[in-house]
């Protein structure tokens with residue numbers, strides 16, 4: 001049961017939400033969870049990872065490919081469409097359409113399969129059932145496959161119009177121009193090719209469709225679409241089955257249009273020959289492996305179980321497991337929101353999941369930062385700094401897609417100056433942190449040697465040039481920044497930022513030492529072109545100011561003079577809002593003069609550096625900042641869940657965990673900032689849900705040397721069990737209310753050091769240990 005996400009009935013209000021919720025994808029393609037009969041008004045989208053376009057002066061954003069699954073089915077000339085059938089199941093058709101007797105949309109998480117079933121009662125009394133299944137092949141990255149079946153209770157005429165629709169939803173488009181449709185000589189496949197506006201890159205969608213016994217149908221070409229029309233004499237109780245094999249290729253890697261088109265047509269034709277069942281089998285096999293490496297069971301909490309699986313599903317469908325040239329955008333592959341850009345979300349909220357389950361993907365994510373280093377250097381130079389200042393919103397080149405005016409004022413419609421791009425300097429430290437995490441978890445130095453050490457070094461150089469040496473206090477400070485709490489821009493000594501910079505400087509020193517030992521020439525070359533020496537970086541590291549807990553209260557001030565701001569309650573602040581979408585931050589937002597923060601900031605630092613702070617400090621800060629946090633970002637709740645668990649109060653953390661884990665199931669998240677639409681999926685929260693369960697409630701902490709387990713299960717959870725990979729070894733960990741058990745796979749390269757409570761032990765390959773613990 002807890003592998004299926006299901007929704008019954010049709011509510012037009014939920015179309016956008018269900019498009020996110022029922023998405024399928026394979027890391028290269030993301031297809032929104034819309035229905036076959038939907039078009040651009042229902043936000044149908046096929047997003048190709050890493051393919052961006054810019055039209056005029058509008059924002060650059062991902063390209064939405066022509067919809068290869070577009071299909072309309074008619075019964076005796078009347079379309080079978082939930083849109084025509086009225087809003088409620090059984091409510092009778094709107095505008096004389098059919099009556100929707102039953103409707104259900106679901107996702108089979110285990111096989112990453114989207115399913116729908118709709119039963120229409122037609123004016124002539126016939127009951128027509130339409131079912132479909134679709135998947136974005138995990139085995140063939142260019143392929144989406146769909147099987148549609150129609151069965152009627154009476155004999156009658158079915159018309160099926162199916163093909164490729166190039167008239168797609170765009171936020172700042174249209175991105176595709178010069179659409180060329182083709183039908184290949186054998187008539188086996190049709191294709192639509194178009195070019196992006198900015199770079200003129202070709203993109204082809206090819207489709208091979210099959211309806212057994214119905215030949216090739218009649219070709220219908222329009223300016224932006226190519227379809228085939230089939231007229232079928234349907235017999236009562238005998239299903240008519242349409243299978244569509246859709247292949248999508250682009251010229252992203254420089255391939256000319258001829259090659260792109262040929263590859264797409266060939267792939268669709270090959271898929272058709274292989275057939276639906278075989279393609280589904282190879283796809284499902286891949287998914288079985290993904291789940292073997294990651295699935296988690298929770299005893300005693302079905303709701304959490306499903307939500308966690310679903311969170312992992314969302315991460316799997318957008319994981320770049322084949323390419324180190326793309327990373328994961330803040331809204332995954334669910335559309336063009338947030339410009340399809342990659343934020344710190346990846347390193348700080350998603351990376352952990354991949355590090356523990358699929359380190360190869362974690363490596364790809366970090367190699368993306370290596371490949372975009374030049375963009376980060378350009379940004380640093382643009383602002384007059386040294387080294388690498390990573391993009392706040394990164395696309396394929398690493399140049400910053402974030403604008404200086406990211407939000408419009410809801411009252412005047414005027415652009416507001418925001419400082420995400422200029423002042424959220426912690427991004428460079430987050431990148432360096434991610435690189436070191438990969439090394440610590442895997443012991444694999446290749447990332448450092450392939451450019452990771454250089455990235456860390458360039459980030460450290462950036463901070464050296466950005467930092468300020470306060471001669472009176474004889475310490476380095478980081479001034480004029482925006483921390484994770486974006487409602488307070490341009491502050492001094494944000495605790496989180498300063499602590500992250502310190503970590504970055506440490507990483508740079510350690511990574512450079514590894515580089516020196518392994519690749520002296522590269523090391524020397526980096527130093528030769530650098531105006532900063534390792535000694536200077538060390539000095540900054542040692543003398544960098546990081547705000548400390550107050551000796552009495554244990555509180556850490558979020559930034560200089562934060563306590564001087566008005567201490568208003570969150571409900572009181574909200575009562576001051578004059579518009580529901582009003583932006584709380586910016587130059588003059590209602591939160592800017594108060595202590596209300598957007599998202600976990602100090603508390604995030606306490607999570608990341610949990611070993612540096614004792615429990616009373618964590619408790620005091622959690623208690624202080626929690627009522628002052630608006631959780632205006634989906635990145636916030638998981639952090640509060642984890643720190644609550646860390647301080648021995650998992651039940652305080654549990655509601656935050658559930659909020660994170662269900663975000664894309666319920667669709668309850670902010671949809672607007674100012675007049676900016678920000679809906680879509682929330683991969684950072686999905687990663688946060690995984691972190692809250694494993695790093696929070698199971699209390700797993702790995703430092704590259706030993707694993708520590710300090711479980712704190714929420715009351716309802718009797719036990720949880722999950723696999724992890726650490727330093728090339730595979731383990732299964734089971735945490736119950738009294739004990740933890742670890743099984744190490746026989747093929748593991750070395751024993752693992754494990755600490756539970758006061759006990760330190762070693763788990764040899766092929767062995768298991770079971771240790772009681774006291775909370």
Ligand code: BGC
Nearest residue numbers: 330343344345486632633635
């Ligand atoms: C958050 C950022 C986050 C971005 C993308 C913003 O609302 O404040 O921390 O990186 O969304 O998810």
